[in-house]
Amino acid sequence: xxxxxxxxxxxxxxxxxxSAEDVKSLMSQAAGGDAVRRLRVLLQETESRHPDAKGxxxxxxxxxxxxxxxxxxxxxxxxxxTDNKDRRFYQALCYKQLRQFARAAEEFExxxxxxxxxxxxDSQLVxxxxxxxxxxxAAKTLKQLSTATLGGRYAxxxxxxxxxxxxxxxxxxxxxxALANDPNNCEVAFRLAYYLDLHGEEERAIELYKTCITHPPxxxxxxxxxxxxxxxxxxxxxxxxYLRRILAANPGHARARLFLKDVEASRTMYYDEDMAKRTxxxxxxxxxxxxxxxxxxxxxNCLKKMNVRSxxxxxxxxxxxxxxxxxxxxxxxxxxxxxLTAKGLRLGQLAEEAAGIxxxxxxxxxxxxxxxxxxxxEGVKSIPxxxxxxxxxxxKALESLKIATLGDLAHRTEAxxxxxxxxxxxxxxxxxxxxxxxxxxxxxx
Numbered sequence: 001x002x003x004x005x006x007x008x009x010x011x012x013x014x015x016x017x018x019s020a021e022d023v024k025s026l027m028s029q030a031a032g033g034d035a036v037r038r039l040r041v042l043l044q045e046t047e048s049r050h051p052d053a054k055g056x057x058x059x060x061x062x063x064x065x066x067x068x069x070x071x072x073x074x075x076x077x078x079x080x081x082t083d084n085k086d087r088r089f090y091q092a093l094c095y096k097q098l099r100q101f102a103r104a105a106e107e108f109e110x111x112x113x114x115x116x117x118x119x120x121x122d123s124q125l126v127x128x129x130x131x132x133x134x135x136x137x138a139a140k141t142l143k144q145l146s147t148a149t150l151g152g153r154y155a156x157x158x159x160x161x162x163x164x165x166x167x168x169x170x171x172x173x174x175x176x177x178a179l180a181n182d183p184n185n186c187e188v189a190f191r192l193a194y195y196l197d198l199h200g201e202e203e204r205a206i207e208l209y210k211t212c213i214t215h216p217p218x219x220x221x222x223x224x225x226x227x228x229x230x231x232x233x234x235x236x237x238x239x240x241x242y243l244r245r246i247l248a249a250n251p252g253h254a255r256a257r258l259f260l261k262d263v264e265a266s267r268t269m270y271y272d273e274d275m276a277k278r279t280x281x282x283x284x285x286x287x288x289x290x291x292x293x294x295x296x297x298x299x300x301n302c303l304k305k306m307n308v309r310s311x312x313x314x315x316x317x318x319x320x321x322x323x324x325x326x327x328x329x330x331x332x333x334x335x336x337x338x339x340l341t342a343k344g345l346r347l348g349q350l351a352e353e354a355a356g357i358x359x360x361x362x363x364x365x366x367x368x369x370x371x372x373x374x375x376x377x378e379g380v381k382s383i384p385x386x387x388x389x390x391x392x393x394x395x396k397a398l399e400s401l402k403i404a405t406l407g408d409l410a411h412r413t414e415a416x417x418x419x420x421x422x423x424x425x426x427x428x429x430x431x432x433x434x435x436x437x438x439x440x441x442x443x444x445x
Contacts, residue, residue, distance in 0.1 A: 013042050017056040020086045020116075023063050027217065035217045036249050039067055054080045059087050066090055068249040069220045071097045085114035092124065099389060099437065101132035119149050126157045133387045135165040152178060156187040163191065164387060179208075186212045190222055197392045198399070202229055218249045224256065228393050231263050232422065239263045259426050285343060286312035293339050299332040311345065316415055318348040380438050381407030394430050397423040410440040417442070 007015075009029045012022055043064040050057035062077035063086075071094045078094070081087045092107030105128050112121040122141055129138035138161045147154045155178035163171035175192040178185055193208035206229055212222035223242045230239035240263050246256040288311050290303055302325055308314050314336070322328050322336070340346055383406045385398060397420045403409050409431065417423055417431065435441050 009038070016060070017082075018060045018063055018086070020089060023067070027067075036068070036245070039064060039217055040249065043068065053077060055082045058082075059084075059090075062087070062094075063090055066094055067217050069097075069218050069246070070250045070252070073252075083114075085111050085116040088114055089116050089121075096124070096128055096131075099131070101128050104128050105132075119145065123150055123153055123157065127160065130157075130161050130164050131387075131389075133164070133383060135161055139165070152182045152185045153187065155181075156185065156191065159188065159191060163195070166386075168195070184211065184215070186215055186219060186222075190219070193222070194225070194392070197225060197229065198395060202233070205229065213245075218246070220246055220249075220253075224259075225392050227256075227259065227263070228391060231259075231266060232393070234266075236263055236266055255426065255430065258429065262424060262426055283312075285345075286310060286315065290314060295339070296332065296335060298327060299335055302328045302332065303336075311340070311343065312419070314340065315345050315347060315349040316413070316419070322347070380440065381405060381410065383438070385409065388434055390434065391427065391430060393422060394427040397421075397427060406435065406438055406440060409442075410435060411443055413443050 007025065009026065012026045012029075015022060043061065046057065046061055046064065047053070050061065053061050058077045059081035062074045062081055065071075065074035065077060075091060075094045075098075078087050078091045088107050088111035092104045092111060095101070095104035095107060105125060108121050108124050108128070112118055122145055126138045126142045126145070129135070129141065138157075142157055142161060145154060145157075150157070155174055159171040159174035159178070162168075162174065172192065172195060175188050175195075178188045179192065182188075189208040189211040193205040193212070196202075196208070197205035206226065209222040209226045209229075212219040213226070223246050227239045227242040227246075230236070230242065240260065243256050243260040243263065246253050247260070250256075289309060290311065290313075291300070295303075302322075303314070306317070306321075306325055308317060319333060322333055323330075337347060385395070385404060385406065385408075388406065390398065397417070398409065401412070401416075401420060403412065414428060417428055418425075432442065
């Protein structure tokens with residue numbers, strides 16, 4: 001096979017058959033803001049020459065699609081490609097990005113069997129196992145590797161395993177030391193930025209995310225998190241710019257498109273001060289504990305056992321929910337309805353309002369179709385949310401609701417989530433998708 005060493009961008013682009021080394025060499029020459037445009041043009045030209053690509057052409061198209069973060073499309077091309085070590089390795093990389101970790105691990109092993117570098121494969125397996133929740137298995141594989149063979153990636157993997165195993169302080173110390181040694185280590189910068197973002201250090205997180213996006217071709221997660229941070233701080237122009245960079249690489253990226261609509265709407269939103277005051281007053285009422293009202297012992301005990309703590313909890317609950325509870329009868333129901341009426345509220349009110357909002361989106365196809373359902377069991381429900389990938393905004397909202405596991409999340413309703421500050425349709429769609437990947441769904445009212 002022709003060697004890629006010494007070849008320029010145009011020469012590499014013209015090659016009909018690509019290898020992993022070709023891609024590595026191509027990326028070293030594709031730095032700068034023009035990288036995405038050049039790769040996109042190259043992909044379009046290659047696709048037009050090979051409309052039903054197979055073999056070497058399909059491999060090249062699949063690799064280009066991967067570089068442009070079109071991971072699902074890339075797997076389709078790679079499935080028709082020449083079956084060699086590079087195809088298997090890039091299929092595995094795509095599955096890792098799609099969070100199909102079991103399939104990713106299988107493809108990495110197949111790449112090794114076909115001759116791909118064993119150290120590179122083991123390095124990827126450490127990451128896949130850690131992200132899948134098998135931190136013990138990841139640590140065991142990591143012991144077989146060393147800094148000498150992996151360089152800066154070793155620090156990233158060491159920190160990732162510790163972070164996902166709950167050794168947060170140790171992981172952060174590893175990330176900090178790695179960045180001091182190599183400020184351009186994007187993998188480490190992203191994990192540290194993500195942690196700082198979750199813990200309120202947004203400006204430092206922004207600096208680190210920006211480090212990630214200075215290297216070619218696209219660091220999609222960093223761009224998305226930057227957009228969210230910009231939008232949260234009312235820097236709508238910057239947020240829009242980051243989202244457009246994602247769409248420049250992958251025009252079909254559904255979540256970026258959906259979020260861009262939110263950002264554009266925010267840029268033109270009229271601020272109604274009176275409405276804001278009314279909303280604040282209403283929220284203050286909804287936060288009043290039910291223990292502040294004179295209720296019978298039976299009604300009070302039932303509400304406590306149902307975890308109904310405030311008026312907000314109560315108006316999210318329907319009459320059917322209350323009557324279905326043991327020892328809760330018509331007398332207690334009337335007592336509670338009278339109390340709510342005095343406050344201008346009614347049972348099920350928030351659920352109905354949320355349903356009205358959801359109806360606006362009912363004609364829009366779900367941009368994140370759920371993966372084939374996995375059997376729901378207590379093992380899945382006990383998975384900590386720390387081991388599940390969410391956007392910064394969604395994770396912050398879940399933390400504010402004190403949701404710790406997938407089981408806790410599945411017990412919530414759409415209305416409960418939408419009632420949380422800064423939690424909108426984009427985040428709800430993301431939550432539904434993630435639960436679907438584990439065979440779970442939100443509780444229905």
